[in-house]
Each structure stands twice: as C-alpha cells, then as structure tokens.
Amino acid sequence: MRKLSFVKNALCFLLLLIITIVCFYILIDKSEINYNGECIEYIIRPGDTYWSVADKHHIKGDIRIYVRDIEKVNGIQPQNLQPGDVLIIPLQKE
8 A cells, every 4th residue: 555655656746847847948948039040250359258248249038048049159168268269149139
C-alpha cells in the first residue's frame, strides 16, 4: 500500500515539474525581441561593451535578451572585444 502511495506522489511531482517547465519555456519564448531583418555594422570604440552598444540601439523589450542576441550573431566573447572590431547589430522592429 505504501509503495502505491509513493508511486502516485512521484508521478504527481513529475507531472507538476513537466507543467512548470513547459510554462517557463512558453514565457521565455514570448519575451523574444522582434527584429526587422536588417542589421548595421558598429565599430567598437575604447570602453565599449556589449551592454553599452546594445543600450545605444535598444528600442523595446528586455535588454538582456538583446545583448544575448548581439553576442550570438557576432560570436565574440565580451572579454575579447577590442577597439576597431566590427559588430553586426540586428535592428529591432519599432
């Protein structure tokens, strides 16, 4: 009898965990930024970071996602940005 109760509790926990993960995934997916398909080139200046560059071009949405997307497009680690590097900046829809 105890074994059956344990199995039921474990299945309920597993189901709740799956539902939580699916809901979290849906919420994250909706927070994505919409881009208009255009990009610009930005030349890194002394003192620039992904955050400062993103802040100059960010229109709406979570700036953290915008920074992550700029990093993905360029494939350059933040600590490796050097003055003179060229970043591709995806433009957001207004």
